[in-house]
Amino acid sequence: MKRKSYFGWLLLAVLLVIGVERTAIQAEATDDQPVLLVYDSKNVAEHGDLNLDRCQRLLTSLGLRVRTVQLSQYHQQILKNSQYQGIITMVNWAQSRSKNPIFKRDRARFNGIKLHIGPNLQAEERQALGGTFKTLTHQQLNLHQGRARQPLSENKTLLVNNQLADNALSIGQLTSQTQPSTVYSYGVVRKQMGFLPELGKDGLSMALAGQLLTRLFRLPSRTHRPILTITGITPYTRLDHLQRLIDQLASRGFPFALSIVSVAQNTDLKAFHRYTAVLRSAENAGGLIFWSPATETGTQRLNEPDLRSVFQIELASLGADRVIPVGVSAAGYWNRSVQRQRAVLSQATHVLMLPDQPQKLEQPPAEPESAVTNSQRFDTGIVGIPFKAFETAAFPEKIKFAQPTALLVAMPARQSEIDDLMQQLQSSSFQWFDPVQSHLKTTLKAAATSYGYRSGQYLVNDEPITDLDGDVANFSDPHQRVAEPSWMNQIIQWQSQALLWLFTGIGLLLAGLLIVGWRIYRGKFIHSRLNKDR
Amino acid sequence: MVYTTQAIKRKGLRLKKIVETVKISPATLAVICCALIAGWLIFLTPIHGYSDNGDFQRFMATNDLYSLHQVQAGYVVQQYGLMRYYNPLHLEHLTVQSVAIQLAVSLNRLFYSHDRFDIRFLGTVHYILYLGGVAVLVKGLVGEKRRLRNYLIAASATLFIADSSFTLYFNSFYPQAMTFILLLYLVGFGLLISRYKAVNKWLTVGFYLSAAALLLVHESTSLLIIGILLMSVGILRFPNRQWIHGTAAVVTSVLLFTCWLSANNITPEVQAMNKYQALTQGRLFATDQPEQIAKTNDIDEQFSLMKGQSYYPTAYTALAPQADYTKQNLSQHYNLPWLIREYTEHPRQFNLLLNRAAKNMLILRPKLTGTQEKQGDNKPFQKTTYFSLFSYVAGAYYPKTYGFNCLLAVAIMIIYASGVLRGLRKANQQLRSHFWLVLGLLSVVVLVPPVTIVLYGMANLVTHLLPVAICLTLTGLILLSDVLQHRLWRHSDEA
Structure with missing residues (x-):
């Protein structure tokens, strides 16, 4: 009996503690x-x-x-x-x-x-x-x-x-x-x-x-202007088309953003610098750059450290060419996976969330999602809606966006599609988001470097960059970058070559000796036999 | 104790006596050794083998197999699932490899389970075939006589054949296992045939069957046709033959047809992969300025960024090689003649690739694989060092240039040619057959690497160049046996 009563007291104490903790949790900011x-x-x-x-x-x-x-x-x-x-x-x-x-x-x-x-x-x-x-x-x-x-x-x-x-x-x-x-x-x-x-x-x-x-949810009501964003830009995009698009957008006064994919390898090639040069021209024309992760392939997805290193390598190579992303743009599922959030998304103040690719019944996803997913929030999360979704709307300029929004346009594949897009943009009377007017401030961190944007001014590690094109490394001669191999490697390379020459030398020597031998043989026996026959 | 010449001689005599009293022939001894060495490795749990590097899926799906659960890369798996019902991909891509797997699957069904597949059944199929191959090869090399030098040859052959780099393939779905085994048969039969004065029908049938099977293992083994044709010349030129000239023509055309069949027995996806990698891991790989490819065709210069990229990138790709955009803007803009022309215009770069391939030739283990099962907390991608002296020495010390291989081939051919010329009067049939055999093997060593580079680039070099490494080593063994048995320089005392 006594035991039971002790147990009762203990239970009460535990319940009390839990109760106190609960109220403490509730006291936290509800938002x-x-x-x-x-x-x-x-x-x-x-x-x-x-x-x-x-x-x-x-x-x-x-x-x-x-x-x-x-x-x-x-x-x-x-x-x-x-x-x-x-x-x-x-x-x-x-x-x-x-x-x-x-x-x-x-x-x-x-x-x-x-x-x-x-x-x-x-x-x-x-x-x-x-x-x-x-x-x-x-x-x-x-x-x-x-x-x-x-x-x-x-x-x-x-x-x-x-x-x-x-x-x-x-x-x-x-x-x-x-x-x-x-x-x-x-x-x-x-x-x-x-x-x-x-x-x-x-x-x-x-x-x-x-x-x-x-x-x-009783959030402060604000009206946001949509950001015009061109998506699907890769280093393999026709650069003449991209340049033309940038020029036309700039000349008609549309503020815009580009969601770009970069590469982690071969960034020393000329083609990469051509790509970054076009992106720089977009920056100079007032366009914003959103870094976007490349397509994920393979049966095994990368783990967090590998993902982080890919992200850092790509940003470093872009940053070296003065292409400074203001934020990250990624498909919705990136914000449902903890490792992608931690490795990439949480490094940016501005995250543009693109729509997911539709799943296919016959093709199960390569990486099963956990039963409970947590989407984190960002300083500024921007929801991406295809520009096409407003094609059938009448008076679209009257639509109020209560949240930061980007209207997405896929990169046109042909010259004529660029012209069509321009006409569509002209006829739709959206009030586009202008980063300079609205004093946009962003920060993106990659390893020890931080990239910033303050109403039109780009910053690297809080140092403003005065001329984007000015201090890009001169890459006209790619041969200068090739490092001399170390002396050890040289010796190993030399050893293989040396054996080759040695073999050739010995072969020639043997061939020479063979000829000499044959001559002597002929002189001694064949000639003498011929002489004998005579 | 000081060894005088006499003491050594006495000791040699004693050894000879011991050898003569032992009733096991060198070939049997080699088979027993190989059986023990390989059997221990592949059958005892924890089993050893090669883990999946991404290639298994294709072989498994067409053979009604599937992975039971997601396995971390770098570990060998013993148990697979066996499909019980309709499989739309069943034997869609039929090769000799699938025949071996099907044999293992039916053994598994008979003795073990209908829904679980134990990889050791495949190991067993390979193992039995392999022991037969060892017997044929060693018998071909040394014959039946129990002499000390024959045991020496058998021992050095065992060192090579039982190397774990080869035997580990048995517990995996890689096609290299069958390539290796069938090459042992092919050369073994070739050697055995040359031991007889007249043509032995059954041995000849064995030779051609293993040749045809070898051609059908993988699309890249169809490149061995050149070597096989040269070897077959030695057999077809046999004196006292019972067949007429027409047979030679029929045999040759059947072999050529098999080769064509094998080369075309690939899915469009694999074809696209080979084409893509021939450019990205071949032509683009060799040069510092890959953007120059845009000069000779209308590919956008930007595609030079795909330099070195695989058709199935491991993690990320800015543009998927399978995407329509890539096909329209890259793959449709070049073809094989263009690649050949490019290489002939840039011989230095081609030479670079050849040397790179030569460097990788004697690396016999597939990349990105481990050889152990997951047990406790052992790390993935661990490689066993069990019985791998040959592969270690060959990988570390063999000169790594293509030119050396060519010179070596020429040197060996000179030795054999002089031997044949000298023996011409004595009608030394065996040496003449060996000449053609060695010529066939060395033609593979010299010709397959450049063709591989043009067709496949530097991708998957282990699969494509393993036959070359085996041919080179087999040449060495034949040379060794001919030297030790005094066929080349002195009167053959066996004949």
Whole structure:
């Protein structure tokens, strides 16, 4: 009996300690807490993985940390062990109807911010949102934000809010193209609860999602101008085309950024310096450079130290040619892997997150992702949205971006495509982000070197560079760089050659002796025999 | 104790007596030695072999095998998964290598399991074939007579054949295992045939079968055709032969057809890989100014940055070699004649590559592999030093220039030619056959490296040049046996 009572006291003490710790954790600043993103399925067949990636990048660009877990992998400890600002439920595959009673219960108990994206809205969520909902099937819908308008490209079944509750706020509207008079709300925010019918690939849909998240998470509302970014530039890109593009962008006054891929080997070749010369001309024309990692290949991915060294080597060779990246641009999955975050992404203040490549059903990913992924946040996370996503939008200039945004244009492959792009840019009336006007300040660290940018001024280790072209090493004669081999190597090389000569010498000598011998032989025997015969 | 000449003689006599009283022939002794040395290495757990350097996938998928779990690179794996159901890739790319693997798979199914594959079954198949090869070769080198010098020759042959650099291939999916074994058979049969005064039908069939099989091991072994044809001249010119001239033509054309078949028995992907690496690891590799390739064709100068790049880059690539952009802007803009023309215009660079290839020729172990299983916390990429005296000495001390190989070939050919000329009157058939055999082997040594460089660049040199190293060593063994048995300078006392 006594033992039992001791045990009871001990239990009480432990509980007390835990309780105190809990309140201590809660006292921390809430904005450092991550957001829990729970999705039902990646639904690769319908590119649901891209929706998920979009959501993660959007949250990162709003300065929120994200922890992502699949519904089936969710267990009680996840919500218990740490504090979250909010829970986002994402339904990618309505038909699958995957359920997890533990998550359902935990979400109902959770009293922070909640957001539901997609169909299969649960009863308690409906209750929190109020109003009535309706499922729209096979309808051509238009999305509106003020005057800006865009038809939804995916004609899928959509759950929408058709009657708004009191004190609920509608973010964006939907109208049917057949019945323009009926208006549904797109995003809904009511107190701590939010709802989005989808997070599609249309530009306006992304912009509205950003606005909704700002409102829901009570972030300071700011309007960001998009950065025009050319992606997919490699050393193998036709440099004449790239130069022409840069010249045209500069002459028409479009501020721009380039997302470039570099190489870690062969940086002593002329071709590399040709490439950096063009990139320097972009810098001189006011363009920003984002360093982008090269395509990952092979069955075994690099570990963190190797990755870091590749990153440092590439930046060092670019920096030596005065190509100074202002930040890093990488596909969304880079911010879901700890080693890539630590080795590369966390070295930059400005990180541009590009869309992931769609996964393929028949091709499993080379590197399986962990069950729970953590996306970190950056000083400035920039979400990349393809420029094409706004092609169908009317009055795109009225679209408000609540988060830092880059509009991505793939590097044109042909001369004519450059001209087309210029026309598109002229006709679209976006207000582009100008780094000089908006006093952009960035820092990128690689090993002991830090590269900086302060409203048009480039810095290396905090030393301003006055003339980008001025102090680039003269590389006209590549032969000067070849180091003389050491004397030991010379001897080893010489030894092989010497044996060769020795052999040739002996061979010649033997051949000579053979001839002499043959002569003597002939003189002694054959001649004498001939003489005898006579 | 002071050894006088007499004492040495006495000792020699005693040794001779011992040898004569032992009832084991040199060939049997060599086989037993090889069996023990290699068997210990490949069958006892922890097993030894070569680990995957990325090439296994292709051989495994077409032979219904798969990796059971992700393995860290640099470790040998003993167990593989065996597919139980339909495999769309089943024997898609049929080579002699796949035949050996299939044999091992069916043995595995019979004696072990239907869903697990133990690599030692493949080791067994190779092992049995190998012991046969050893028997044929040593018998061809020394014959049946139990003399001291024959035992010496058998011992030096064992030193070479049982070297772990070769036997480790048995526990792996690399095609080099079959190349090695079949070369032993080929030369062994060639030597055996020359021991008889008349043509032995079965030996001749064995010779041609192993030649055809050798050609079909890997697309690069089809280059051995030149050597095989020269060796076959020695057999076809045999006196007292029962066949007519037509047979020679048929045999030659069958061999040529097999060679053509093997050279074309590659997937488009491998073809693209060879073409790509012939440029990046060949032509671009040799020069300090690779951008000059843009002068003679319309490739963008920027592609010179691909210098040294492999078709399957290990970590990162700014532009994937498989991408359409690369195909359209690089691969479609050059071909074999252009490569040959480039090399003839830049002989210095070609020479550089030849010497580089010669440097790598006697490195017999594949790159980026380990030879041990993962056990405890042993490090990956560990290489065993077990029975590797030959490969160590050859790798360290053999001169590393192509020119030396050529001179050596010429020197050996002069020795044999003078021997044949001298023996012409005596109709020394054996020496004449050896002449053609050695000529065939040395033609491989001299001709295969340049062709390899043009076709494949410096990529995968171990696979492409292993036959050259084996041919060179076999030449050495034949020369040794001919010298020790006094066939070249004195009257052959065996005949």
